[in-house]
Amino acid sequence: MLKQYSKPERPDKESFTKRLKQAREKLAAQQMMLKQRNLPVLVLVEGWGAAGKGGAIGRVIHNLDPRFFKVKTMKSPSVEEQRYPFLHRFFQEIPKAGQFVFLDSGWMDEICRQRFHGKMDDAQYDARISSVKRFERQLTDNGYLLVKLFFHISRKEQEKRIANLLADKDTAWRISDSDKWQNKHYNKCLEVFDRYLQDTDIPDAPWYIVDAKERHWAELQMLERLCTGIDTAMQNESLAVQLLQNSFPLSKVPLLSEVSLDKSIDPAEYKATLDILQKKLYGLHYRLYRKRVPVVICYEGWDAAGKGGNIKRVTEALDARGFEVHPIASPDPQEKARHYLWRFWTRLPKTGHIAIFDRTWYGRVMVERLEGFCSTNDWQRAYYEINEFEKELTDWGAVVIKFWVQIDKQTQLERFEERQNTPEKQWKITEEDWRNREKWDEYEVAINEMLQKTSTTYAPWHILESVDKKYARIKALRIIIDALEKALD
Amino acid sequence: MLKQYSKPERPDKESFTKRLKQAREKLAAQQMMLKQRNLPVLVLVEGWGAAGKGGAIGRVIHNLDPRFFKVKTMKSPSVEEQRYPFLHRFFQEIPKAGQFVFLDSGWMDEICRQRFHGKMDDAQYDARISSVKRFERQLTDNGYLLVKLFFHISRKEQEKRIANLLADKDTAWRISDSDKWQNKHYNKCLEVFDRYLQDTDIPDAPWYIVDAKERHWAELQMLERLCTGIDTAMQNESLAVQLLQNSFPLSKVPLLSEVSLDKSIDPAEYKATLDILQKKLYGLHYRLYRKRVPVVICYEGWDAAGKGGNIKRVTEALDARGFEVHPIASPDPQEKARHYLWRFWTRLPKTGHIAIFDRTWYGRVMVERLEGFCSTNDWQRAYYEINEFEKELTDWGAVVIKFWVQIDKQTQLERFEERQNTPEKQWKITEEDWRNREKWDEYEVAINEMLQKTSTTYAPWHILESVDKKYARIKALRIIIDALEKALD
Known part of the structure; x- marks a missing residue:
C-alpha cells in the first residue's frame, strides 16, 4: 500500500x-x-x-x-x-x-x-x-x-x-x-x-x-x-453484525440433563484425598511460577451450587502471592461503557500467576441474554468472540480451565432455604437469586447452548457434579492438577 | 523497639x-x-x-x-x-x-x-x-x-x-x-x-x-x-475522630461577596492576548517535560461558570501527549468503597505531565457536606486532610494550581436558560443543576469556609471572575504561566 x-x-x-x-x-x-x-x-x-x-x-x-x-x-x-x-x-x-x-x-x-x-x-x-x-x-x-x-x-x-x-x-x-x-x-x-x-x-x-x-x-x-x-x-450503528461460522475445534460436553448428580465421596476419603491433592497443587504452583505459566480458572454454575467453597479448597493450596480471585458481579459504569471483555482483559493474570474468576465473561450468553442486557445479535456473536478470546489466552501460553458447577433444582431450593434460615448465611441470598430461580428452565437452555458452542479442545468445559460439594471439590482439584501437569511437561 | x-x-x-x-x-x-x-x-x-x-x-x-x-x-x-x-x-x-x-x-x-x-x-x-x-x-x-x-x-x-x-x-x-x-x-x-x-x-x-x-x-x-x-x-467505629488544629500556612483569599464581578476584557485584546499566552504556555510545557515537573490544576466553580471553556483554552496550548483532563462526577461503586482521596491519588500525573481536574477532592466539603453524603466530622476533618494531601503533592515537587470560577446568581440563571433553549447545549443542563441552584446560599457558606481553610501558601486558591468568560480565561492562563515559570526557575 x-x-x-x-x-x-x-x-x-x-x-x-x-x-x-x-x-x-x-x-x-x-x-x-x-x-x-x-x-x-x-x-x-x-x-x-x-x-x-x-x-x-x-x-x-x-x-x-x-x-x-x-x-x-x-x-x-x-x-x-x-x-x-x-x-x-x-x-x-x-x-x-x-x-x-x-x-x-x-x-x-x-x-x-x-x-x-x-x-x-x-x-x-x-x-x-x-x-x-x-x-x-x-x-x-x-x-x-x-x-x-x-x-x-x-x-x-x-x-x-x-x-x-x-x-x-x-x-x-x-x-x-x-x-x-x-x-x-x-x-x-x-x-x-x-x-x-x-x-x-x-x-x-x-x-x-x-x-x-x-x-x-x-x-x-x-x-x-x-x-x-x-x-x-x-x-x-443500527445494522446487525454478521454472525461468523463457529470454526473452532470443539470438545464433547454433555447436556445438563445427561449429567447424573448422584456422585458422592465418603467424608473420610474426602479428607485424606483433599490433603494429598492440595499438597500436590501447592508444589505445582511453584513450578508454574518458575516456568512463568499463566493460569485462568473459570467458575460458572447455578446460584448456591457451591462455587465459593470449591474455590476456597483450590486457593488454600496456592501460594498467597501468586493468585487472585475475581468475584464478577454486574459491571460498574466504567465497565459497562466499554467492550464487554474489557473488564476481563484488565484482570488477566501475569505469567506465573493464577486468576480465578467467580463468574466470568459467560455472563454475556446467560444473564445478559436472558435479561435483554444486550441484543440478540450481540449474544449470538459472543460464542465466537469468547472462543477467540480463549484462543488468544491459550496461544499466549495460558492454561484455561472452565468449570460448570451443577446441581438440580430441588438441591438449590434446599440450600436457599438453609441460607434464609441461618443468620450468618443470610447475606448470601438475595431477591435476585429467587428471581433467577424462577427462570431455571430458560437458563438451562442458554447454558446448554453455551456449553456446546464454547467447549473447545483448547478450553473445554468441565462439569462438577456438586450435590455432594465434597465430590465436586475433589473433582475440581484433580482437573486442575491434571491440566497444570500437562502444561508443565 | x-x-x-x-x-x-x-x-x-x-x-x-x-x-x-x-x-x-x-x-x-x-x-x-x-x-x-x-x-x-x-x-x-x-x-x-x-x-x-x-x-x-x-x-x-x-x-x-x-x-x-x-x-x-x-x-x-x-x-x-x-x-x-x-x-x-x-x-x-x-x-x-x-x-x-x-x-x-x-x-x-x-x-x-x-x-x-x-x-x-x-x-x-x-x-x-x-x-x-x-x-x-x-x-x-x-x-x-x-x-x-x-x-x-x-x-x-x-x-x-x-x-x-x-x-x-x-x-x-x-x-x-x-x-x-x-x-x-x-x-x-x-x-x-x-x-x-x-x-x-x-x-x-x-x-x-x-x-x-x-x-x-x-x-x-x-x-x-x-x-x-x-x-x-x-x-x-461509631466514635467521631478528633479534629486537628489547622496548622498550615494560609494565604489570603477574599470572601465570595467581596469579589467584584464587573471585570471584562475587550474582545480584540482577548484574541491577541490569548494567542500570546497560549504560545508562551506551549513553550513552558516542553520545559516542564524536560525537567520532569508534575502539575496539578484544579477547577471548581458554580455550575455554568465556564469551567469547560476555560479548561479548553489551557489544553489548546498543551502538547497532547503530556496532559490529561479528569472530569469528576459522583464516585462510582469502586471509588465510593474506598478512602475519598483514592480516586484522586490514582489519577495523579506522573512527573513532567499535567493533570487537570474538572471538579476535585473539594467535593468533600461542598456537595458531600451539603447533601449529607458524609458525616459532619468527616467534612470538618477534610480541610485538614486536603491541606495534607496538597502538601504531599507540593513536597513531591508538584505545582498545584487551584481555581474557583466565580459568577453571580443572575448570570447563572441566564446561562441555564440559554442552555435549556439551545438544542446542542441541552445535554449540559440537568435537573440536578436546578436543584443545586436552589441551595446557592448554603453553598456560598460552604465555599467561603473551604476557601478560607484551604488556601495555603503552597497551594493557594485563585478566584476567576467569570461573568466575562474571556476575562477569566486570560486570568487563568496568566496564573498558570506565572506558577510554572516560578517552578522552572
Whole structure:
C-alpha cells in the first residue's frame, strides 16, 4: 500500500482554508452526537518516526471538548507489561462509550519494530496478524469506530525533520534512537510497514495513509478522515453484525440433563484425598511460577451450587502471592461503557500467576441474554468472540480451565432455604437469586447452548457434579492438577 | 523497639492448639461482620527477609473467603512508578469497604532499603516519616483498620533459612540479593528497622512484633493480633475522630461577596492576548517535560461558570501527549468503597505531565457536606486532610494550581436558560443543576469556609471572575504561566 501510494492532490489555498474550517466545525458537532449516541472512537495514529503524529493529534483535539477524549502515547512495553498478552496494554486503553482515545502509535508500531530487528519469525508474525485482526474486528463488531491512520513521509523529509528537532534542546528529546535507526534503514522499514498495512487492511477498519509532508495538510486529511469515519459509523450503528461460522475445534460436553448428580465421596476419603491433592497443587504452583505459566480458572454454575467453597479448597493450596480471585458481579459504569471483555482483559493474570474468576465473561450468553442486557445479535456473536478470546489466552501460553458447577433444582431450593434460615448465611441470598430461580428452565437452555458452542479442545468445559460439594471439590482439584501437569511437561 | 524486644511466651502445646483453633474460627466469623459493616482492613506485613511473611499470610487467609481479600506483593517500584509520589503505589492498593488487603512488605520495606544503602539523608528520612504518619492517620481516621506487623528473626535463624531455601530449586527464587545483603549487615539493618518502628508507632496504628522463629507460632500471633484489631476497630467505629488544629500556612483569599464581578476584557485584546499566552504556555510545557515537573490544576466553580471553556483554552496550548483532563462526577461503586482521596491519588500525573481536574477532592466539603453524603466530622476533618494531601503533592515537587470560577446568581440563571433553549447545549443542563441552584446560599457558606481553610501558601486558591468568560480565561492562563515559570526557575 505504501509502495504504490500516490499522494492525494492538495487543494488550492482558498479551498484548503474552507475545507479545514468545515472539517473542524464538523468534528466539534460530531463529538456532541457521539456523546449522545454513546459511540466510542479509537484513533490509531501510526507512521514514520518524526512524521508529526503527536503534533497532528494536538491540532485535531483543538476541536474537541477535553473532558471527552484522551491521548495516550504508547511506549515500548515495560518488563511488567511483557508478562501479559500482547494486546493487554492496548485493550486497557480502549475508550468509553461517547469518548475518543487517540493512540500515538499502537500495536502496529510494536509489531513492526520487532520485525525490523528480526525478533519475530514469519510464523509468529502471522499469528500476531491474526490476533490483531480478531481484536480489530471484535472492536468494530461491538460498536467501536476504529480509525487507523498511517503518517507517511519520504526518507529525505524524515532526515530533515530529525535534524531540525535535534537542533533544539526543547525538542531533541522527541527523537529516539529508533527514529534514527528507521531513517538509516528506510527501505527495509518501508517493506515491513507496507506488508503490515496490506495484511491488516480489513473492511471494518481500513487503513488511511496520510501524506504528512506539511502539517496543516496532514491535519486536514486526518480531520476529514475522522469525519467520514464517524458519519459512516453513525449510519451503520443500527445494522446487525454478521454472525461468523463457529470454526473452532470443539470438545464433547454433555447436556445438563445427561449429567447424573448422584456422585458422592465418603467424608473420610474426602479428607485424606483433599490433603494429598492440595499438597500436590501447592508444589505445582511453584513450578508454574518458575516456568512463568499463566493460569485462568473459570467458575460458572447455578446460584448456591457451591462455587465459593470449591474455590476456597483450590486457593488454600496456592501460594498467597501468586493468585487472585475475581468475584464478577454486574459491571460498574466504567465497565459497562466499554467492550464487554474489557473488564476481563484488565484482570488477566501475569505469567506465573493464577486468576480465578467467580463468574466470568459467560455472563454475556446467560444473564445478559436472558435479561435483554444486550441484543440478540450481540449474544449470538459472543460464542465466537469468547472462543477467540480463549484462543488468544491459550496461544499466549495460558492454561484455561472452565468449570460448570451443577446441581438440580430441588438441591438449590434446599440450600436457599438453609441460607434464609441461618443468620450468618443470610447475606448470601438475595431477591435476585429467587428471581433467577424462577427462570431455571430458560437458563438451562442458554447454558446448554453455551456449553456446546464454547467447549473447545483448547478450553473445554468441565462439569462438577456438586450435590455432594465434597465430590465436586475433589473433582475440581484433580482437573486442575491434571491440566497444570500437562502444561508443565 | 526491636532491640528491647522480649519474646512473648509461647503457650504449651495444649493451649496452643486451642488458641489456634479459636483464633481461626474467630477471624472467619469476623470477616462476615466486616463485610456487613463495610470495614476495610489493610494488613501490612513487614519484617526480615526470609522471616516467613508470605507463608504466614498464606496460612492466615485459609480462614477467609477468597472473594473478599487480596494479597499483594510489593516489589521495588518500576521506572514508571518512580515518576509518581512515593505513596502512590501503596494508596492504589488500599482495600474496598468490607475487604482485606494483605501487603507482603510495603512502605516500611522501601524506606528502610533506601536507608540501608544511604540513598536517603536524615532530612529526607524525616520528611518521609511525616508523610507516612499522615498517610496512616488519614486511613484510620477514615474508617480503615491498619494492622502493622513486623516479622522478627535472629541473624542466625535468617542465615539458616536462606541456606534452606536456596538449596531447593523450587524455592531458591524466593531469596533475593537483598535478603543475603541483610543477613550480612544484620546489625546495621536492625538499627534502621528499630528506628523506623519507633518513629512510626502511632496510637491509631501501633506496631506488633511477631516472633517468627516457628511458623505456627507466628501464625497464631498474627491471627490473634488481627482478631484484637478487628474487635477494637468495630467497637470504635461509631466514635467521631478528633479534629486537628489547622496548622498550615494560609494565604489570603477574599470572601465570595467581596469579589467584584464587573471585570471584562475587550474582545480584540482577548484574541491577541490569548494567542500570546497560549504560545508562551506551549513553550513552558516542553520545559516542564524536560525537567520532569508534575502539575496539578484544579477547577471548581458554580455550575455554568465556564469551567469547560476555560479548561479548553489551557489544553489548546498543551502538547497532547503530556496532559490529561479528569472530569469528576459522583464516585462510582469502586471509588465510593474506598478512602475519598483514592480516586484522586490514582489519577495523579506522573512527573513532567499535567493533570487537570474538572471538579476535585473539594467535593468533600461542598456537595458531600451539603447533601449529607458524609458525616459532619468527616467534612470538618477534610480541610485538614486536603491541606495534607496538597502538601504531599507540593513536597513531591508538584505545582498545584487551584481555581474557583466565580459568577453571580443572575448570570447563572441566564446561562441555564440559554442552555435549556439551545438544542446542542441541552445535554449540559440537568435537573440536578436546578436543584443545586436552589441551595446557592448554603453553598456560598460552604465555599467561603473551604476557601478560607484551604488556601495555603503552597497551594493557594485563585478566584476567576467569570461573568466575562474571556476575562477569566486570560486570568487563568496568566496564573498558570506565572506558577510554572516560578517552578522552572
